[in-house]
Amino acid sequence: MRLRFVTSGLRTTTQDAGRPEYTHIGVPIGGALDKAAMRYANSLVGNALQTPVLELTMTGPRLICESAGKVALAGAQFTARVNNQLVDSRQAIALTAGDELSFESPTTGYRGYLAVEGAWQVKTWLGSASALRIGSYELLASAVWRAKDVLETRSAGVTPWPAIVLSPTPSNAIIRAYRGPEYDRLEPSAVAQLIERPISVVAPSNRIGLRTNTALSLRHSAHATEMVSSGVQPGTVQVTHDGQAIILLADAQTIGGYPRVLQCTSRSIDDLAQLRVGDQFSLTVLDYPTN
Numbered sequence: 001m002r003l004r005f006v007t008s009g010l011r012t013t014t015q016d017a018g019r020p021e022y023t024h025i026g027v028p029i030g031g032a033l034d035k036a037a038m039r040y041a042n043s044l045v046g047n048a049l050q051t052p053v054l055e056l057t058m059t060g061p062r063l064i065c066e067s068a069g070k071v072a073l074a075g076a077q078f079t080a081r082v083n084n085q086l087v088d089s090r091q092a093i094a095l096t097a098g099d100e101l102s103f104e105s106p107t108t109g110y111r112g113y114l115a116v117e118g119a120w121q122v123k124t125w126l127g128s129a130s131a132l133r134i135g136s137y138e139l140l141a142s143a144v145w146r147a148k149d150v151l152e153t154r155s156a157g158v159t160p161w162p163a164i165v166l167s168p169t170p171s172n173a174i175i176r177a178y179r180g181p182e183y184d185r186l187e188p189s190a191v192a193q194l195i196e197r198p199i200s201v202v203a204p205s206n207r208i209g210l211r212t213n214t215a216l217s218l219r220h221s222a223h224a225t226e227m228v229s230s231g232v233q234p235g236t237v238q239v240t241h242d243g244q245a246i247i248l249l250a251d252a253q254t255i256g257g258y259p260r261v262l263q264c265t266s267r268s269i270d271d272l273a274q275l276r277v278g279d280q281f282s283l284t285v286l287d288y289p290t291n
Contacts, residue, residue: 001065001067001068001069001070001095001116001117001118001152001153002065002066002067002150002151002152002153003063003064003065003066003071003101003116003150003151003152004063004064004066004148004149004150004151005061005062005063005145005146005147005148005149005150005151006061006062006063006064006100006147007061007062007147008061008145008146008147008149009056009057009058009059009060009061009103010057010058010059011057011144012054012055012056012057012060012061012144012145013054013055013057013130013131013143013144013145014052014053014054014055014120014122014129014130014131014140014143014145015030015031015032015033015038015052015053015054015055015113015129015130015131015143016031016032016038016050016051016052016053016128016129016130017031017032017035017038017050017128018030018031018032018128018130018250019031019126019127019128019130019132021126021127022126023231023233023254024254026253026254026255027126027254028132028250028251028252028253028254029233029234029250030128030130030131030132030250030251031128031130031250032053032055032113032130032250033055033111033207033249033250033269033270033272033273034075034111034113034270034273034274035266035269035270036267036270037074037075037111037112037113037270037273038050038053038074038113038115040074041053041072041073041074041075041113041114041115042072042115044072044074044091044092044115045070045071045072045092045115045116045117046070046117047115047117047118051115051119051120052120052122052129052130053113053114053115053116054113054114054116054145054151055111055112055113056075056076056078056103056111056112056113056114057110057111058105058106058110058111058276059103059105060078060080060102060103060104060105060112060114061102061103061145062100062101062102062103063100063101063102064098064099064100064101065095065096065097065098065099065100065101066097066150067097067152068094068095068096068097069094069095069116069117069118069153070092070093070094070095070116070117071092071093071095071101071114071115071116071117072089072090072091072092072093072114072115073089073090073093073103073112073113073114073115074090074112074113074115075109075111075112075113075273075274076106076108076109076110076111076112076274077106077107077108077109078103078104078105078106078112079103079104079106079107080093080101080102080103081101081102081103081104082095082099082100082101083099083100084100084102092117108274109274110273110274110275110276111273111274116151116153117153118153118154118155119153119154119155120151120152120153121152121153121154122142122143122151123140123142123143124140125139125140129143130143131143131144132251133207133251173271173279173280173281173282174281174282174283174284175247175264175268175271175272175281175282175283175284176264176265176267176268176283176284176286177235177237177262177263177264177265177268177283177284177285177286178262178263178265178285178286178288179261179262179263179285179288180236180237180259180260180261180262180263181230181260182227182259182260182261183261183262184219185218185219185239185259185261186216186217186218186219186239186261187216187217187218187219189217190216190217190218190239190243193214193215193216194214194216194245194261194262194283195282195283195284195285197282198280198281198282199212199213199214199245199280199281199282199283200212200213200278200279200280201275201276201277201278201279201280201281202277203277205275205277206249206251207249207250207251208248208249208251208252208253209246209247209248209249209252210246210247210249210272210275211244211246212244212245212246212247214243214244214245215242215243215244216239216243216244216245217243218239218243218259227257227258227259228257229255229256229257230255230256230257230260231254231255232248232252232253232254232255232256232260233248233252233254233263234248234249234250234252234269235247235248235263235264235265235266235268235269235272236248236252236256236260236262236263236264237260237261237262237263237264238256238258238259238260238261239258239259239261240258241258245261246258247264247272249269249272249273262283262285265286
């Protein structure tokens with residue numbers, strides 16, 4: 001299949017399962033922020049579940065099909081059109097040469113995941129095709145799509161073992177998390193603010209992390225935010241020296257020096273991927289299993 005970009009949307013990137021094997025040398029995991037949506041979209045077109053997808057951020061691209069194949073969309077509630085006619089994007093869409101595929105901004109959610117049938121002919125770095133921005137530098141520039149670029153896939157040659165993948169449940173405004181290593185540094189008032197009141201996403205939030213409108217107090221504030229840098233991962237909730245809670249996402253660093261007060265579940269990380277600046281959510285703290 002071949003798709004040519006007429007426009008690229010706000011930011012359309014290649015994403016897959018990321019680079020989890022390289023965190024020990026400081027490489028962020030990266031990959032799709034909403035991995036459940038990535039897997040489901042791939043299942044709809046018969047791809048292996050970790051096949052790369054296009055991650056659409058708030059606005060989608062306009063694409064011309066130059067060679068026939070199937071696509072499918074999951075994640076944010078984008079409206080899809082083929083030749084300006086509405087189509088159901090929650091199932092595989094068959095495109096023929098000359099068809100134009102376009103998207104309207106999502107009614108809910110923030111990021112959509114477009115699976116394209118076949119084996120992707122794209123560059124990789126450390127075993128992943130995922131885009132990764134460090135500061136202003138793109139480590140895999142070809143994974144950021146622009147007008148006139150062409151995406152090509154080929155027959156995988158083998159049929160993936162049929163995967164039963166349930167449609168992801170709608171994004172949940174209740175984020176579930178376990179206590180982190182430094183949870184006990186939170187003052188009682190901070191615990192109440194985290195788990196009893198709605199929390200808003202504020203700017204600047206991005207693929208590195210979501211910033212919140214919190215002002216949390218820590219015990220022994222003279223040194224509570226000063227600690228030896230320790231391991232962090234997507235879903236870690238850190239509290240900065242000024243009391244702001246930041247929830248790390250896929251492109252976050254692998255170590256950090258702020259208290260790690262909570263660790264979000266993997267399903268909740270998928271939900272966090274769909275929050276926009278101004279959206280609200282609530283945190284609930286889970287108990288660790290006892291057996």
